[in-house]
Amino acid sequence: MKGSQFALFKSRRFTPLFITMFLGAFNDTFYKSAMVILITYRLADQVGVDARILVSAAAGIFILPFVFFSALAGQMADKYERSSLVRYVKLLEIVVMTGAVIGFILGSISLLMVILFLMGAQSALFGPLKYSILPQHLDKDELIGGNGLIAMGTFLSILLGTIFGGIFILRERGILAVSVLVVGIASAGWAASFFIPPTKVIQPSLKLRFNIFTETCKIITSVWPRRDIFLPIVGISWFYFVGAMFLAQFPTFAKIVIGADEIVATLFLAVFSVGIGVGSLACNGLLKGEISGRYVPRAALGMAISCVALYFASIHEPVPEPGVLMTLTEFLTSPINLAVLVCLFAISFFGGLYIVPLYAIIQSRSGVEFLATVTACGNVVDAAFQVLSALTAMVMLNIGFSIPHIFLATAFLTIAAFFMIKKAARD
Secondary structure, three states, X not given: OOOOHXXXXXXXXXXXXXXXXXXXXXXXXXXXXXXXXXXXXXHHHHHOOOHHHHHHHHHHHHXXXXXXXXXXXXXXXXXXXXXXXXXXXXXXXHHHHHHHHHHHHHOOHHHHHHHHHHHHHHHHHHHHHHHHHHHHHOXXXXXXXXXXXHHHHHHHHHHHHHHHHHHHOOOOOHHHHHHHHHHHHHHHHHHHHOXXXXXXXXXXXXXXXXXXXXXXXXXXXXXXXXXXXXXXXXXXXXXXXXXXXXXXXHHHHHHHHHOEOHHHHHHHHHHHHHHHHHHHHHHHHHHOOOOOOOOHHHHHHHHHHHHHHHHHHHHOXXXXXXXXOEOHHHHHOOHHHHHHHHHHHHHHHHHHHHHHHHHHHHHHHHOHHHHHHHHHHHHHHHHHHHHHHHHHHHHHHHOOOOHHHHHHHHHHHHHHHHHHHHHHHHO
């Protein structure tokens, strides 16, 4: 695209969708961060449950609805006008967040997990809309820049949601503050959605099919023959496997391995989010608007090497005394702890370089008529990989793996996946 990608913010073709997406991703992460920190540092001990298992399970519970509802979401994105559908989905978010308020007030882990599942369902409905509207409103040479901004915005919102969710929830009147904010942010996202320009309806005569299993299989089998599209989808899903593995372990990594308080756990999530945002923005500068996957395999290797470095930085940290948690200031005074932050940033920076070109490749190869189906297929595969990530982490923890060993195993798995990733970027 000509000029800076930030010029897109001057256009109604992009900005209202960006704000709606940003607020939705912020609210998802704000709620999840608050819930995970509350479970890790308070509720798990009260009910006598292993926080590591609960937090890993939470990662899978949020993603599972993407497997169930992505096929229906793709059909709806094709049948109805997409900007109007966004408004209904955002209205649903307000209802779900009202239920979250009840869960926080009661301190019920079960209810908070149910709300997490419903949040995942709402996000699954929004996913095909977000990525199928973008190529309808942007020119082809704007896709790399637009996707870079969307990725940057997504992970900036994750950063802010993580910081505020983790900081607020354990403070005095924190539950009240979080409860008010989750409903307020959902309402703001709904208001922003009214400014998204209308789109062309792709298949108005399409008959919705509600058999979840059958339709999910149909979506996958319809995209499977297009190897030039399906392989990049799997490539993106691998990043979500890796990202889910790290994000799920950060709270217990901070508390159990590093011996630090919830502010340090929030810092880990924040650094990871910033790294992805910076890497996503760097893509447009490196590729200069060209849709190309040439940096994707190198970025995958960068992630793997950084994971290995994180393992060695983690195992040099002395075992913390039981019940004594470092503050943020104490954590930052140790050079080895700073090395942990550098490794986390490097993993996520390479992740940003990795995913943005793959999204643009998929969008440019799919065509407007096929894109919602492709996006829904991508959501299903992403969800399957993230559920697999949660299950893999739970199995490794149950057989005695430490969290640093989980990070090391993820590095070797990424190296093993390198050849598939290389083919996905080339085809």
